[in-house]
Amino acid sequence: MKRDWKRSLFSFVLPWVGIGLLAFFWVRWNEPKAPVMPVGLAEVPGARLMYRYECGRCHKVALPGMDGKMGPPLRGLRDRAYIEESLRFPGRRVKHGYINGMPSFNQLPAAEIKELVEYVYQL
Ligand code: HEC
Numbered sequence: 001m002k003r004d005w006k007r008s009l010f011s012f013v014l015p016w017v018g019i020g021l022l023a024f025f026w027v028r029w030n031e032p033k034a035p036v037m038p039v040g041l042a043e044v045p046g047a048r049l050m051y052r053y054e055c056g057r058c059h060k061v062a063l064p065g066m067d068g069k070m071g072p073p074l075r076g077l078r079d080r081a082y083i084e085e086s087l088r089f090p091g092r093r094v095k096h097g098y099i100n101g102m103p104s105f106n107q108l109p110a111a112e113i114k115e116l117v118e119y120v121y122q123l
Contacts (some may be wrong), residue, residue, distance in 0.1 A: 035065035046119025070101055075123050083117045
């Protein structure tokens with residue numbers, strides 16, 4: 001009797017535990033990875049918001065993990081008013097060659113808009 005109990009544990013229960021563990025880790029390893037903010041950038045003005053609002057999903061930016069293709073690379077925009085307009089009302093002037101696909105950030109607090117504008121301005 002004792003032997004039978006052991007046999008069923010090893011031949012039936014343990015394989016399923018193994019399959020369960022494999023499935024669990026397979027799913028975890030295959031989860032899409034959001035751009036993770038490198039330690040140290042959490043306090044950097046501008047950069048921290050670029051991660052919080054995931055600009056890098058659509059824009060290529062000079063920050064780790066930000067390599068989006070939907071919008072233009074953010075670089076050399078030397079016009080604060082234009083950058084602010086792009087954030088608040090992206091549909092007003094759609095950049096040639098790109099779709100009107102950027103969400104509006106008009107609801108952000110003015111201080112955050114300013115922080116983002118300054119950051120994009122100096123890229
Ligand atoms: C869902 C995709 C998406 C996200 C997220 C996104 N953008 Fe955009 N963005 C676009 C697209 C597409 C364009 C080009 C069309 C246009 O001009 O509206 C664009 C245009 C811009 C422009 C104008 C660029 C130029 O060369 O004229 C700026 C500046 C900009 N985005 C900044 C940002 C910032 C800063 C963030 C994060 C707070 C952000 N975007 C988030 C898709 C996105």
